[in-house]
Amino acid sequence: MTDQVAQDLPALSELADERFARDPGFAYRAAHAQPGPGLFRMPTGDGLIATAHRTLADLMHHPALGAQHRRKRRSGAGAEGALARMDSYSPFFMNEPAHTPIAIATYRPMSPARNHPLIETITHAAERAMDDMLDRGGVVDLRRDYVQVIVRNFWVRFLGLPAEAAPLLEKCSAAIVPMLKFETTPEEVEIANRAAQTLRDYVEACHRTAGDSPAGDSPGGDSPGGDSTDGDSTGDDSTGDDSTSETFLNLFESVLADSDWNDVPRNAATTAAAITFDGIDSAAGGVANVVYTCLSHPDQWALLEENPGLVHHAWREAIRLEPPFFGLHRGAYEDIEYEGVRISAGTNLLMAWGAANRDPRVFENPDRFDIRRPKRRTLGFGGGPRICKGRHLAMLEGEIALRVLLERLASIELLVEEPDWGGPGMVRAIRSIPARLSPK
Numbered sequence: 001m002t003d004q005v006a007q008d009l010p011a012l013s014e015l016a017d018e019r020f021a022r023d024p025g026f027a028y029r030a031a032h033a034q035p036g037p038g039l040f041r042m043p044t045g046d047g048l049i050a051t052a053h054r055t056l057a058d059l060m061h062h063p064a065l066g067a068q069h070r071r072k073r074r075s076g077a078g079a080e081g082a083l084a085r086m087d088s089y090s091p092f093f094m095n096e097p098a099h100t101p102i103a104i105a106t107y108r109p110m111s112p113a114r115n116h117p118l119i120e121t122i123t124h125a126a127e128r129a130m131d132d133m134l135d136r137g138g139v140v141d142l143r144r145d146y147v148q149v150i151v152r153n154f155w156v157r158f159l160g161l162p163a164e165a166a167p168l169l170e171k172c173s174a175a176i177v178p179m180l181k182f183e184t185t186p187e188e189v190e191i192a193n194r195a196a197q198t199l200r201d202y203v204e205a206c207h208r209t210a211g212d213s214p215a216g217d218s219p220g221g222d223s224p225g226g227d228s229t230d231g232d233s234t235g236d237d238s239t240g241d242d243s244t245s246e247t248f249l250n251l252f253e254s255v256l257a258d259s260d261w262n263d264v265p266r267n268a269a270t271t272a273a274a275i276t277f278d279g280i281d282s283a284a285g286g287v288a289n290v291v292y293t294c295l296s297h298p299d300q301w302a303l304l305e306e307n308p309g310l311v312h313h314a315w316r317e318a319i320r321l322e323p324p325f326f327g328l329h330r331g332a333y334e335d336i337e338y339e340g341v342r343i344s345a346g347t348n349l350l351m352a353w354g355a356a357n358r359d360p361r362v363f364e365n366p367d368r369f370d371i372r373r374p375k376r377r378t379l380g381f382g383g384g385p386r387i388c389k390g391r392h393l394a395m396l397e398g399e400i401a402l403r404v405l406l407e408r409l410a411s412i413e414l415l416v417e418e419p420d421w422g423g424p425g426m427v428r429a430i431r432s433i434p435a436r437l438s439p440k
């Protein structure tokens, strides 16, 4: 193996900066202008970052590139604790032999094979959220009042939890978002750990109760759901005929029961709690970015109004341009050599999917939003054996959210000029979309 190390790239020093969160294009362009495989040293001093489309498309299949290595956080606080215990049930943090069975059991309940119930539940949530927004006069925040309501109401029904659990789950999920920053404060770590404990206790207690009594009963009075009415519960959906056999928990368990996988850390409720961050915040961030990106390009929105059949193209293109994570980590478990660059065992590699999606060698005029762009391999959901397991669900949520906006509204006026993309950190998701809606 040659011993060439990855390059430094000055533009990447702004990764942890507000400027990057607002518009990462300058850093992506600087990375793509460099010769070589687009592998750079992380300016934070922690591992490497991969930016080129072909490099990510190759490395994402590499068998030695597994779950990210857990590190002591730079704030000095430990990454151990409730969050780490809960995360260890998520495929994202697993390696073989556990990863494949748990990843499959996680994916099946959200796969295209279950389109019908998924579409029905998401559409119901979107229609109800739209009714509520119009009832309130049509001046709304499309992230808070629409996207967020759709995803959290879908998620609690999908887990078979009582409707009043939605604000609690949403609050716990939001408390985990700062863990995707490059640096966290001890307070943020503490809050995230408490949220993880609450989430796990609550979902497990609901699951136990559901096993003893009719589906949907909430756990006893001393459950952490005690503060579940905190915050905005607008649009919570208490209707619906939850079927005991169609929840994520039951489907997850039945996939494992029908398999010959033994010795995997199986606990459906803990896995459900562990992916609740993905089910709520990743999904809402992705759908919010898609809705905002479409609406902030009036020519493209007009095309969609003329031809709603382009909704899938709009979803793909908006996730390409503005994915809710510009990157997520993988960890090297053996020394890897890629085009002469060494990625040593123990290194974390930030897979910058957002940068790859704007690689001019694959996407012509990559910073332009064009819903009629010819189909190319976009990498917003990662790829290879560790590809996002919620990608189909997120796509349905995004496409249905767009479709209901197109079907029900005559016009949408955006009331924001400088949107807040959150961050800085790996999450880049629009926080708020103030808008005035006019019904048809």
Ligand code: HEM
Pocket: 060, 090, 091, 092, 093, 103, 106, 275, 278, 279, 280, 282, 283, 285, 286, 287, 323, 324, 325, 328, 329, 330, 351, 353, 380, 381, 382, 383, 384, 385, 386, 387, 388, 389, 390, 391, 393, 394
């Ligand atoms: C637009 C929304 C979303 C985006 C852009 C997204 C993106 C990603 C990305 C980039 C990865 C890493 C893939 C890799 O390393 O190759 C990932 C992993 C994962 N995502 Fe998502 N995600 C989204 C929504 C969701 C949802 C809704 C769920 C579940 C409810 C979910 C569950 C997961 C899981 C379980 C993994 C780990 C997969 C594994 O390691 O096998 N994601 N996601």
